[in-house]
Amino acid sequence: MKEFFLGNELIALGAISAGARAVYSYPGTPASEILASFMKYAPDRYAQWSVNEKVALEIAAGEAICGNFVLCAMKQVGLNVAADPLFSTAYTGVEGALVIVSADDPGPHSSQTEQDSRMYAMAAQIPVFDPCNPVDAYRLVRKAFSVSHEFEIPVLFRPVMRVCHSRQNFDAEDMETADPTIMFNRDPGRWAATPHYRAVLHDELLKKLDAIALAEYAGRDVPGANRLAVVTSGYPDSIVRDVQREIRLPVDIIPIDMPYPIAADYIRRIEDAYERVLVLEETFPVIENQFTDRRRVSGKSDGTVQSLGEITADDVERSLSAFVKTGAPSRAHVALDAPPPAKPRLCAGCGHRPAFYAIRKAAPGGIYPGDIGCYTLGVNLNAVDSCLCMGASITLAEGIRRANPAKTVIATIGDSTFFHSGLPALVNMRMNNSDIVVCILDNATTAMTGFQPVPHEVSDISIEGLVKGIGIQFIRSCDPYRLGASIELVKEAMQFSKANSTPSVIIFRHPCITHGENMVKKRVAVLDSCRNCAICYRQFECPAIYEDRAANVARIDAAACCECGVCIDVCPFGSIVEAGDND
Amino acid sequence: MKNIIFAGVGGQGVILASKILMEVAMNAGYDVKESEVHGMAQRGGSVDCHVRYGEKVYSPLIEKGTADYVIAFELLEAMRKLEYLNGSSMLIVNNEKIDPAPVQTGLEKYPDDIESWMKASIGRHLFVDTEAALKEAGTRRALNIVMLGVLSNYLEFTVDQWTAAIRSMVKEKFIDMNLLAFKLGRELAAAH
Numbered sequence A: 001m002k003e004f005f006l007g008n009e010l011i012a013l014g015a016i017s018a019g020a021r022a023v024y025s026y027p028g029t030p031a032s033e034i035l036a037s038f039m040k041y042a043p044d045r046y047a048q049w050s051v052n053e054k055v056a057l058e059i060a061a062g063e064a065i066c067g068n069f070v071l072c073a074m075k076q077v078g079l080n081v082a083a084d085p086l087f088s089t090a091y092t093g094v095e096g097a098l099v100i101v102s103a104d105d106p107g108p109h110s111s112q113t114e115q116d117s118r119m120y121a122m123a124a125q126i127p128v129f130d131p132c133n134p135v136d137a138y139r140l141v142r143k144a145f146s147v148s149h150e151f152e153i154p155v156l157f158r159p160v161m162r163v164c165h166s167r168q169n170f171d172a173e174d175m176e177t178a179d180p181t182i183m184f185n186r187d188p189g190r191w192a193a194t195p196h197y198r199a200v201l202h203d204e205l206l207k208k209l210d211a212i213a214l215a216e217y218a219g220r221d222v223p224g225a226n227r228l229a230v231v232t233s234g235y236p237d238s239i240v241r242d243v244q245r246e247i248r249l250p251v252d253i254i255p256i257d258m259p260y261p262i263a264a265d266y267i268r269r270i271e272d273a274y275e276r277v278l279v280l281e282e283t284f285p286v287i288e289n290q291f292t293d294r295r296r297v298s299g300k301s302d303g304t305v306q307s308l309g310e311i312t313a314d315d316v317e318r319s320l321s322a323f324v325k326t327g328a329p330s331r332a333h334v335a336l337d338a339p340p341p342a343k344p345r346l347c348a349g350c351g352h353r354p355a356f357y358a359i360r361k362a363a364p365g366g367i368y369p370g371d372i373g374c375y376t377l378g379v380n381l382n383a384v385d386s387c388l389c390m391g392a393s394i395t396l397a398e399g400i401r402r403a404n405p406a407k408t409v410i411a412t413i414g415d416s417t418f419f420h421s422g423l424p425a426l427v428n429m430r431m432n433n434s435d436i437v438v439c440i441l442d443n444a445t446t447a448m449t450g451f452q453p454v455p456h457e458v459s460d461i462s463i464e465g466l467v468k469g470i471g472i473q474f475i476r477s478c479d480p481y482r483l484g485a486s487i488e489l490v491k492e493a494m495q496f497s498k499a500n501s502t503p504s505v506i507i508f509r510h511p512c513i514t515h516g517e518n519m520v521k522k523r524v525a526v527l528d529s530c531r532n533c534a535i536c537y538r539q540f541e542c543p544a545i546y547e548d549r550a551a552n553v554a555r556i557d558a559a560a561c562c563e564c565g566v567c568i569d570v571c572p573f574g575s576i577v578e579a580g581d582n583d
Numbered sequence B: 001m002k003n004i005i006f007a008g009v010g011g012q013g014v015i016l017a018s019k020i021l022m023e024v025a026m027n028a029g030y031d032v033k034e035s036e037v038h039g040m041a042q043r044g045g046s047v048d049c050h051v052r053y054g055e056k057v058y059s060p061l062i063e064k065g066t067a068d069y070v071i072a073f074e075l076l077e078a079m080r081k082l083e084y085l086n087g088s089s090m091l092i093v094n095n096e097k098i099d100p101a102p103v104q105t106g107l108e109k110y111p112d113d114i115e116s117w118m119k120a121s122i123g124r125h126l127f128v129d130t131e132a133a134l135k136e137a138g139t140r141r142a143l144n145i146v147m148l149g150v151l152s153n154y155l156e157f158t159v160d161q162w163t164a165a166i167r168s169m170v171k172e173k174f175i176d177m178n179l180l181a182f183k184l185g186r187e188l189a190a191a192h
Helices: A007-017 A033-041 A053-064 A076-081 A083-092 A117-124 A134-151 A195-217 A235-247 A264-273 A313-324 A352-362 A374-381 A392-403 A415-431 A463-469 A483-500 A535-539 B014-027 B075-080 B114-121 B131-137 B140-152 B159-169 B172-191
Strands: A002-006 A022-025 A046-049 A069-075 A097-103 A155-157 A166-171 A228-232 A251-255 A276-280 A410-414 A437-442 A475-478 A504-509 A524-526 A545-548 A553-556 A576-578 B002-009 B031-036 B046-054 B069-072 B090-094 B124-128
Touching (some): A007 A069, A007 A097, A007 A166, A033 A046, A033 A069, A053 A069, A053 A083, A053 A097, A069 A076, A076 A097, A076 A117, A083 A117, A083 A195, A166 B014, A228 A235, A235 A276, A235 A313, A251 A313, A276 A313, A352 A374, A352 A483, A392 A410, A392 A437, A410 A415, A415 A437, A415 A463, A437 A483, A463 A504, A475 A483, A483 A504, A535 A545, B002 B014, B002 B075, B002 B140, B014 B046, B014 B140, B014 B159, B069 B075, B069 B140, B075 B114, B090 B114, B124 B140, B124 B172, B131 B140, B140 B159, B140 B172, B159 B172
Parallel strands (some): A022 A046, A069 A097, A228 A251, A228 A276, A437 A504, B069 B090, B090 B124
Antiparallel strands (some): A166 B031, A524 A576, A545 A553, B002 B046, B031 B046
C-alpha cells in the first residue's frame, strides 16, 4: 500500500525494519517526530523520552553494548550535549547496533546554530550517512544499522530539516526481524578501558574506519563521461538533479551518501578522472576537505558554494554556472518590499505571558537571562535578555550577577529545560550562594516541539522536592494568572535573596493553553473609558487584543480570546472588565 | 511537472490542504514531494507548504519564479509568495485580511490596497470571497477545503479523484462537511 511519509517517519520505519528494538530521544526541531513515529509503527518495542541527549545516548549505548539494536535521536545542538558519550563509545564500540540521528538545521529555521553534525563524525571518528530525501533516509538508516552491527561501531545519521520535514510516497514493507541476542559480556579492557587500553581501542577504531571506507567505496565506479564532476551529498543532491534535468550541463554527478570515511583511493580516482571537481554539500566542507589536490576542487574554500544558510535551487544554479563558466540563467520574478512579518508570539492565554509581565513589573531595572522553549518568546515582552543554550539561563544569570553586583538578575527556565540541564546549574548557584531569583515556568509539557511528556508529568518527581533537596529555602509556586500575587511574589523573592545572599526559586505553574483546555472562563469587555494606552496589546502583547485606530481604543478579538481574564488586571485604568451577559 | 505553493498563517489548515493534493496526485500515478516548516513558525507565524508532482521529482522545494500556482489563504501571505511567480503562474487568493502582530499592536500598518496592486501586477490571478461558502459549510475551519475546491478547476484531476482523496484524509464525521466545502469552492471559481 502506497502512502505518504514524513522524512522522520521513514527514519523510524527504517530503524524498525533494520531491527531496532528501542529508541531514546530528547525533543528538538527538526528531530522530534522520530520517536513518536517509532512508537506508532512498533508499539510493541521500547521508546523513551529521556531527560536530555547525553542521558539518552548513554542509555542507548548501555543497551547496545549488551547486543541490542538501538536508535538514538536528537537535533544537532542536542549532539553537543551528548558529545561526551559520542566520542567515548566510538572507542569502545557496541555489540548489537547503535545509530545516532542528529538532525541538522541549515538556515537555521529553529536552532541557535547551523552546525554540521558530519564534523562530529569526523572528530569522533565514526561513519556518517547523509540522506538526500525521505525514501533515501529509509534506505540509509537501514544501511547505518548494518554497518554499525558488522563493524561494532556507533554510526551517525545526519538528515537536514528538508529531509526530516519533507513528505514522499513510499511502499511500506514487512517490518518483521529476528530478535537480537542480548547478553552483557564482561570485558573490562573494552567497556572499562583505562588509558592504556584506550590506545589499543583507538588503533582498532582506525582499522574499523579503513575497513568501512573500503567496503563502501572500493567497488564504486567513477563515471568519467565528462571532464567535470559535481560531487554531491545529502539534500543538495536532490536539488542538483532537478537543476541538471533542466539545464543539462556537461558534468558527471557523483553522489556521496557516506561523507566520512571516504576511501582515499576513491578520492584519488575522482581526482584522476576529472579536470575539475565541484563539491556541493550542506553546510561545512566535509567532503571537500578530504580531497588531497585542492587546486582542482571548487566549493566552499574558493567561494563557488556558499558557506552558510540553506542551499536553494537558485544557489545551486549560481554555483554550477560559476563552475562550468556559463552565464547564470536569469529568472524574472516579482520583486517587492517586505510586508510586515508574521512574528511568532506566545499564544493568547499562555501562562508564560503574565509570568514575564510580573517579572518586568517587579524588577523594572533587572537583567533577565532566558532559556530555550516557547518562552524564549518572552523577548517580545522585554523580559528575556539572553538565550544561549539549554539550561544556560541559570548559569548565565550567575555570571551576569558576578559581573554586575548592583543589578537584580531574574532567570526564567521552562520545566522540561530545567530537568534537561537547569538542575546542575541550580546546584552550582546554590553552592556559590548567588542572590538570584530563578523562575521555573511550569506548563507541564514540552510545548514548542509538540507536547512531549515531562518528568513530573509521567512520574511523581517533584520540582519543589528537588529544589528543596539542594537547600534552597525560598521555594514558592503561584498561578501566573493571578497577576497581582505574582508581582508581589517576585518582589518577595528578590528581597529574600538579597537579605540572605542566596538563590530563591519561584515556580509559575499554569498548564499549556494549547495542549489542554482552559479551565478559567472569564469573558472580557473593553469599556468606553479606554484611552488606548497600548499597554494591553503592546507591553502585555496579547494576540487577542488589537488597536482600533479609527476609534482610538483597544478591542478584544473574540475569536482569538481564550477568556483567561488576565488583561483585567493588566489595564491600569480599569477599562477592561469581566463581561456581563449582555455584552 | 507542477509546482504548487500553499500559504497561510498557523491554524488555517495549510498542511492538510497540501496533503490532500499530494494524495490526489499520487493516486493519479505521479511522483510527489512536499516540504513544510515546523517549530516556532507554528506559534502565530506564516506557514507554507511546497508540493511538486510529475514524472520524477527530486527536490521538494520550489525555486523562486517557478511556481505554477500559489494558493494563499490570506492577502498578506499572498504578498510574501509573489517572488515564486513568473509570467505564466496563477495566483489564487482568499481575499481576507488577518493582521500580523506588528499591525495588530499598531506598530506597523497593514499595507494599503494590496489586492488591487496584486491584480494590476500579476497576470493570472483569482481573488475569491469565501465568506458565503464558509457560512454555508458551517465552519471557518473549512477554508482549506474551499480553497482546494477553487484550485481543482485548474488542475488535471477529476472531481471523483478529489472526492476520494478528501474521504480518505479527513475524519469520518467531517467528510460530508468537507465534500460540501469542496463543491462550494469549485463553484466559487466558476462564478468568477
